[in-house]
Amino acid sequence: MAKMRKRMVALSAVAAMTAAVLAACGGGSDNPPSGGSTGDGEASAKGGTLQYLQHFPFESTDPQRIYYGVELANFRRTLYRSLVAFPFDNDPDVANTPVPDLATDTGTSTEGGKVWSFTLKDGIKWEDGSDITCEDFKYGASRAFADDVLTGGAGFYIKGYLDIPADPKGGSMYKGPYRGDGQELFDKAVTCDGKTITYNFNKPWPDFPLSVASLMATDPYKESIDKGDRSKWVVMSNGPYKVDGGTWDVNKGATFVRNENYDPATDSPDLLRQANPDQINYELYTAPEPILDRLVADAGDDKNAVTAARIPPAYFSQIEGPVADRTATVESPYTNYLVPNQKTLTDPKVRQALAIATNVDGYIKAEGGEKAGVPAESIINPGLPGYTEQEMFSGSNEGDPDAAKALLEEAGVDLPYPIKYTYGQSETQDKTAAILKEGWEKAGFQVTLDPLADTYYDVINQPDKDSDVVWAGWGADWPSAMTVLPPLFDSRQNFATDANGNVTNLGQDYGYYQSDEFESLVDQAATAPDIDTQNDLLTQADTVLANDVAYIPLDTSTFYWLYGSGITNFMTDAASSSYPDLGPIGVTQ
Amino acid sequence: MTVTPANQLEERTPDPKGAGPTAITSNSPTALAFARFRKDKKSWVALVVVVVYISAGIAAPFLVMFGVLDPQTANQDLLNANTLPAGDFWGISWTHPLGVEPGVGRDVLSRIWLGITYSLAVSLAAAFIAVFVGVALGIIAGFAGGWTDAIIGRVIDLVLAFPQTLLLLAAAPVGLAILTEQLHVPDGALAQGMFVVLVLGLFGWTGTARLIRGQVLSLREREFVDAARLFGASRRRIWFKELLPNLWAPVLVTFTLYMPAFISAEAALAYLGVSVRPPTPTLGNVLKDSIQYASGDFLYFFAPAFMIALIVVSFNLLGDGLRDALDPKGDR
Numbered sequence: 054m055a056k057m058r059k060r061m062v063a064l065s066a067v068a069a070m071t072a073a074v075l076a077a078c079g080g081g082s083d084n085p086p087s088g089g090s091t092g093d094g095e096a097s098a099k100g101g102t103l104q105y106l107q108h109f110p111f112e113s114t115d116p117q118r119i120y121y122g123v124e125l126a127n128f129r130r131t132l133y134r135s136l137v138a139f140p141f142d143n144d145p146d147v148a149n150t151p152v153p154d155l156a157t158d159t160g161t162s163t164e165g166g167k168v169w170s171f172t173l174k175d176g177i178k179w180e181d182g183s184d185i186t187c188e189d190f191k192y193g194a195s196r197a198f199a200d201d202v203l204t205g206g207a208g209f210y211i212k213g214y215l216d217i218p219a220d221p222k223g224g225s226m227y228k229g230p231y232r233g234d235g236q237e238l239f240d241k242a243v244t245c246d247g248k249t250i251t252y253n254f255n256k257p258w259p260d261f262p263l264s265v266a267s268l269m270a271t272d273p274y275k276e277s278i279d280k281g282d283r284s285k286w287v288v289m290s291n292g293p294y295k296v297d298g299g300t301w302d303v304n305k306g307a308t309f310v311r312n313e314n315y316d317p318a319t320d321s322p323d324l325l326r327q328a329n330p331d332q333i334n335y336e337l338y339t340a341p342e343p344i345l346d347r348l349v350a351d352a353g354d355d356k357n358a359v360t361a362a363r364i365p366p367a368y369f370s371q372i373e374g375p376v377a378d379r380t381a382t383v384e385s386p387y388t389n390y391l392v393p394n395q396k397t398l399t400d401p402k403v404r405q406a407l408a409i410a411t412n413v414d415g416y417i418k419a420e421g422g423e424k425a426g427v428p429a430e431s432i433i434n435p436g437l438p439g440y441t442e443q444e445m446f447s448g449s450n451e452g453d454p455d456a457a458k459a460l461l462e463e464a465g466v467d468l469p470y471p472i473k474y475t476y477g478q479s480e481t482q483d484k485t486a487a488i489l490k491e492g493w494e495k496a497g498f499q500v501t502l503d504p505l506a507d508t509y510y511d512v513i514n515q516p517d518k519d520s521d522v523v524w525a526g527w528g529a530d531w532p533s534a535m536t537v538l539p540p541l542f543d544s545r546q547n548f549a550t551d552a553n554g555n556v557t558n559l560g561q562d563y564g565y566y567q568s569d570e571f572e573s574l575v576d577q578a579a580t581a582p583d584i585d586t587q588n589d590l591l592t593q594a595d596t597v598l599a600n601d602v603a604y605i606p607l608d609t610s611t612f613y614w615l616y617g618s619g620i621t622n623f624m625t626d627a628a629s630s631s632y633p634d635l636g637p638i639g640v641t642q
Numbered sequence: 643m644t645v646t647p648a649n650q651l652e653e654r655t656p657d658p659k660g661a662g663p664t665a666i667t668s669n670s671p672t673a674l675a676f677a678r679f680r681k682d683k684k685s686w687v688a689l690v691v692v693v694v695y696i697s698a699g700i701a702a703p704f705l706v707m708f709g710v711l712d713p714q715t716a717n718q719d720l721l722n723a724n725t726l727p728a729g730d731f732w733g734i735s736w737t738h739p740l741g742v743e744p745g746v747g748r749d750v751l752s753r754i755w756l757g758i759t760y761s762l763a764v765s766l767a768a769a770f771i772a773v774f775v776g777v778a779l780g781i782i783a784g785f786a787g788g789w790t791d792a793i794i795g796r797v798i799d800l801v802l803a804f805p806q807t808l809l810l811l812a813a814a815p816v817g818l819a820i821l822t823e824q825l826h827v828p829d830g831a832l833a834q835g836m837f838v839v840l841v842l843g844l845f846g847w848t849g850t851a852r853l854i855r856g857q858v859l860s861l862r863e864r865e866f867v868d869a870a871r872l873f874g875a876s877r878r879r880i881w882f883k884e885l886l887p888n889l890w891a892p893v894l895v896t897f898t899l900y901m902p903a904f905i906s907a908e909a910a911l912a913y914l915g916v917s918v919r920p921p922t923p924t925l926g927n928v929l930k931d932s933i934q935y936a937s938g939d940f941l942y943f944f945a946p947a948f949m950i951a952l953i954v955v956s957f958n959l960l961g962d963g964l965r966d967a968l969d970p971k972g973d974r
Contacts, residue, residue, distance in 0.1 A: 366744060367939070418718050486920075488716055488718070
């Protein structure tokens with residue numbers, strides 16, 4: 054179980070960091086939350102103070118630099134509104150459909166999805182009382198191009214889509230608002246006409262509103278307060294709360310108080326933000342254990358506490374009786390998978406044997422059992438459109454060593470067949486590795502385990518690594534498989550090459566996978582006229598991946614939450630990436 | 643400790659305090675020390691524990707070879723739905739006397755037992771390096787004096803001033819790369835183990851060097867050394883035949899006190915992820931996982947911590963006992 058524990062104690066955050074860093078938001082689950090959930094958005098009493106116990110520091114509170122799923126979900130409900138947003142709802146179809154937020158509708162597209170326009174509502178204001186203008190939105194989007202100053206975030210999507218020519222020397226011709234080169238190109242790509250903002254893209258982007266709702270790259274930003282990197286922890290809110298003092302403390306958190314310049318009449322409180330507590334206290338820890346100790350004890354103010362720290366297996370035995378009534382188990386948008394190295398495991402039969410021998414049930418048990426994950430049959434999360442159970446992986450989840458051995462013999466390789474399994478070291482991952490190793494060895498592999506510390510992702514993206522299988526985790530950036538398959542397996546957008554055309558870095562295509570068939574399907578999907586056709590093409594592309602064993606799915610992570618007894622309307626839905634949703638939440642006073 | 647050269651021992655009147663009731667017989671300092679040690683019950687217990695640990699450590703690899711201990715096989719069927727050991731008393735049984743590991747179900751006793759082997763091997767090797775380097779440099783510095791002494795003294799200061807733990811964490815990847823790529827040590831547990839041994843050894847010798855230097859400074863002015871010099875003894879003879887025999891007591895004591903320090907250092911390093919890595923079950927690796935289970939699986943939490951505490955305390959008591967026996971007038 055990825056514990057999202059901070060680096061220092063464990064050097065084991067790698068597994069957790071995947072989910073947190075790479076996979077941001079969106080996605081959904083087809084299991085409505087069970088356990089302590091109290092249903093859809095019934096109104097809670099206003100007032101009181103919510104304690105939010107957080108077990109790792111955020112990367113920034115600048116909207117254009119946020120990419121942690123939990124931070125996107127929480128800040129969307131409290132501080133940062135955007136053109137459209139996902140409503141809280143237990144039905145993933147509803148929660149995955151954006152509704153208007155700062156805009157009057159969910160956007161209109163022309164030219165087959167290449168041009169998108171939104172009109173802003175009247176009376177929308179920043180926390181300092183000034184109006185949120187179209188120019189603020191435009192300025193926010195321009196900050197995606199200043200990725201040399203504003204590191205992190207998810208601006209690369211809008212940067213890649215906006216119709217601005219590429220610089221032959223690398224990057225875009227527009228160098229961002231701080232350097233200003235190519236400003237006229239950006240002014241043509243994003244235009245303001247009164248309260249209407251128009252985005253011009255270089256290719257169709259049929260699911261652009263989903264990206265707006267999920268990520269914060271297109272959020273408005275007030276140019277007058279922008280100090281570049283020095284604005285990293287500044288919060289200029291436009292939501293129902295503001296940060297007391299205006300800055301977030303990376304090691305301590307902050308206190309959210311009511312924003313008196315927020316007008317609920319411009320919002321849809323019953324869909325997006327009930328904003329029940331008068332105050333939200335963020336408190337930072339470096340590990341989940343002290344948080345869970347407090348939540349189990351449920352004393353004093355902790356009765357009104359929630360956390361994004363999942364319950365680690367060591368605590369399972371304490372979660373019984375009345376404590377168990379305060380829990381929720383929900384399938385998350387995050388999928389864990391293995392990547393066979395196509396350069397070393399060149400024989401498809403060997404890769405198939407590896408997939409068949411993989412003991413997914415044992416893997417899940419080593420993570421913490423059914424409260425830690427459920428078997429996955431595809432890299433596409435079951436909550437996403439385009440998901441289908443891939444035949445290649447649909448067999449027994451315990452692994453079938455005999456069938457795998459037969460395949461290895463058919464392949465005519467010498468047994469035992471040596472392989473090296475590389476994973477990010479943590480106590481949990483050491484256990485799952487032991488289980489995977491045992492299953493593979495029964496099938497005739499000889500496994501060397503290669504646990505890596507902090508440098509994990511810097512090693513597995515190297516083209517000349519000698520690992521045969523690596524571990525990885527991913528969650529969609531918004532509810533579309535377009536944010537799953539191309540970012541992970543399209544060699545054209547992942548590989549970096551040197552002047553001689555040699556591949557120097559694999560990006561996220563850790564297995565050195567290159568397939569013309571897959572890439573042409575992705576191209577067709579990218580330019581598909583509508584979302585349904587796009588999803589069909591992506592399902593086909595996923596089948597190509599599965600048949601090539603470009604990946605071996607392990608499990609969909611399960612989030613197992615514990616919250617205080619005073620919490621009302623506890624919800625974990627697709628809109629909040631299965632984290633506790635701050636939209637409907639309330640506290641007992 | 644004795645500073646009397648061996649050839650004068652016979653003539654010397656025994657110290658009545660240490661000689662016991664029959665003051666007539668002449669006892670060697672070794673015999674006197676042994677007599678003192680024999681009366682120290684606490685140290686005897688510590689010695690027994692240490693001997694048991696060392697025998698267990700030597701036996702473990704053979705027990706694994708013959709299948710008596712099995713630190714790797716998973717038994718997930720012995721776990722309950724919370725993936726903790728099923729059954730009462732933390733899942734202990736005849737086949738798994740200390741229960742099984744949560745999540746995977748590997749035998750805890752086997753993992754701890756084999757962990758003792760790894761921990762003792764690492765600390766023993768590191769202690770040998772530390773004592774060897776320390777004694778060699780201590781004798782050279784103490785005997786040569788002058789510039790040599792000054793340079794060695796500054797080197798000691800430099801090593802002591804190094805932020806060891808930080809350096810270890812930062813230098814681990816580099817150190818490992820040098821071992822595997824330049825020196826062609828096979829990647830994996832062996833290289834990681836060698837790295838820890840080298841680092842502990844090469845940073846741990848300073849205490850011994852200072853102690854030995856001090857001893858040598860006083861010894862080299864003694865009459866028997868002067869006599870040897872007058873007879874034209876070579877420097878090597880003076881070092882090995884005149885000085886070293888008078889140094890074995892402090893060397894033995896420091897060696898015994900290095901062991902517990904290195905055992906706990908290894909466990910701490912394993913916790914920080916720079917020692918021998920899993921799946922090799924060192925005591926530190928087992929402990930790192932087990933400390934999460936203080937409430938969930940108490941036996942699994944308690945056993946490895948207790949094993950480390952016991953061996954560390956025993957070695958410390960043994961070292962103290964030896965020092966008391968060999969140097970009754972010495973300060974604690």
